[in-house]
Amino acid sequence: MNPFFERDLRISRRQLFGTGAKGIGVAALAGLLTQDGFASLLQGHAQHHGSGPLPGLPHFPPKAKRVIVLWQGGAPSQVDLFDYKPELLKHRLEELPASLREGTRLSTMTSGQNKFPILPAIKPFRQYGQSGMWLSEMIPHTGSIADDICLVKSMHTDAVNHAPGVTFFLTGSQIPGRPSMGAWATYGLGSMTDELPAFVVMTSSDEKKTCGQLFYDYYWGSGFIPSKYQGVRFRSEGEPVLYLNDPPGMSPQLRRGVLDDIAALDKRRLADYGDPEIETRITQYELAFKMQTSVPELTDISKEPKSVLDMYGPDVEKHGSYAHNCLLARRLVERGVRFVQLMHSGWDQHTNLDTQLALQCRDTDQPSAALVKDLKQRGLLDDTIVLWCGEFGRTVFVQGDINRENGHGRDHFGACYSLWAAGGGFKGGAVHGETDDFCYKVVKDPVSVHDMQATILRQLGIDHERLTYEYQGRNFRLTDVSGQVVPELVKP
Incomplete structure (x- = not known):
């Protein structure tokens, strides 16, 4: 079996909907997304990206x-x-x-x-x-x-x-x-x-x-x-x-480049599926890189x-x-x-x-x-x-x-x-x-x-x-x- 198709047989429900949106099911899925309940749910979860407060907060x-x-x-x-x-x-x-x-x-x-x-x-x-x-x-x-x-x-x-x-x-x-x-x-x-x-x-x-x-x-x-x-x-x-600490043989510059490449791939995946856990992975990788400097200073x-x-x-x-x-x-x-x-x-x-x-x-x-x-x-x-x-x-x-x-x-x-x-x-x-x-x-x-x-x-x-x-x-x-x-x- 073609390994590409074998891999795609093992997909989550989120991936199924994400992939289906690109193919024959796009029209039906678009109809579902316009329904108030599901659309509002997606909007509510998508509105909070980055490190700032939720819209409207603080309340007072x-x-x-x-x-x-x-x-x-x-x-x-x-x-x-x-x-x-x-x-x-x-x-x-x-x-x-x-x-x-x-x-x-x-x-x-x-x-x-x-x-x-x-x-x-x-x-x-x-x-x-x-x-x-x-x-x-x-x-x-x-x-x-x-x-x-x-x-x-x-x-x-x-x-x-x-x-x-x-x-x-x-x-x-x-x-x-x-x-x-x-x-x-x-x-x-x-x-x-x-x-x-x-x-x-x-x-x-x-x-x-x-x-x-x-x-x-x-x-x-x-x-x-x-x-x-x-x-x-x-x-x-x-x-x-x-x-x-960087692994032996890996310079900070090389690690920075690897993280940038991973982030680019993750952002493409995030655009396809809108999974908040992908966004988490992006932000945590970036934070981990910065913590290489901030944590040692903090704990000294x-x-x-x-x-x-x-x-x-x-x-x-x-x-x-x-x-x-x-x-x-x-x-x-x-x-x-x-x-x-x-x-x-x-x-x-x-x-x-x-x-x-x-x-x-x-x-x-x-x-x-x-x-x-x-x-x-x-x-x-x-x-x-x-x-x-x-x-x-x-x-x-x-x-x-x-x-x-x-x-x-x-x-x-x-x-x-x-x-x-x-x-x-x-x-x-x-x-x-x-x-x-x-x-x-x-x-x-x-x-x-x-x-x-x-x-x-x-x-x-x-x-x-x-x-x-x-x-x-x-x-x-x-x-x-x-x-x-x-x-x-x-x-x-």
Whole structure:
């Protein structure tokens, strides 16, 4: 068989329509394309080429241009760090009232427990800043930026297991496959630099200290929107991005020529089929070439002043550490990156709570606060959102045996938890929401995951109900079918 025809027998549906348009079926296909539904679909997907914003965006003047997500995987304990409940000391190891537990979803690890002894915060709280914000003594550096952060104590989520919880917060659905928050932001607003990706992800963990969580690609994926909007992960070991260096025997000039020839072929293919993934390939090849120069400069922190390095703590020069990634996050947004997502694990203290929680705070408290201070002193905090959060909180009752050394901890808990945001128009020194006396249910100003997503998009100048993408006959958005902006969290 002629190899040309043999190759053409293996074609996709997209290729079939593309090839058919050149032959006998052109008239029938042209008729289909004039139908409102299909034509509007093609027009909607074809209108966003290049690195600029979608037509009509931003919807209103933005308060923020960039976002840095400091993801604390495993779920930090709001009981021990943020939600001050001094009266709990009187109820230490008393049974949590059954009436309070009714209707609250627990994980399978504790839903079958016979006893639910109350465990107050393991370390004292104190007031910080002019705002007098109550925070644990385990996070004194966060206390030093109390007047810059907006502490939300009334978060709640439907998820009680890690992967669904992370997926829900970062993509708007507990089921994988939706575009991530960073992908939505860069899809809507475009890129602010041609030298680096618009959306960068870095990961860190120390599994020797405590239970670590897996990092799945769909936490920063683009789902069903073009893949050029997915996050680019910088590796924690070796070169941040693979194949930054030219292969042996290939000069930069030769590589440039090869890329130009590939781009010319891809553009011909794009003209034939209109496949957005071909456009992605073109832009990513070009970006990869530019990153050969921009990434090594970005990751070289040797010229940072000693005062800055000291501010981030002793691990800042350890490649792949949380502190190192926090410094790189500042350098990324400084160079025009739109969305930075740091994924750090280790907060899943089902056991060893007394020792492991303190170690986790030691590793993350100083770098998190340093990032806020660093952005502020450079004039970048005003239009950069820094979001410190996890997938849910921890139970106020004990998991495990309280009488056995390092044999107890706290289980997952979604009915209430805490997070904080700084910069980008969020109110500094503010505390929003309240939980009951047992830190078990939200009793004032609840904030859902979709509410927080809507508020972040609002600060970026995006109406969360209007940033949509049509897929399988439905318009999807980050906030799915709910979510409201919370005006109390932000400045007028």
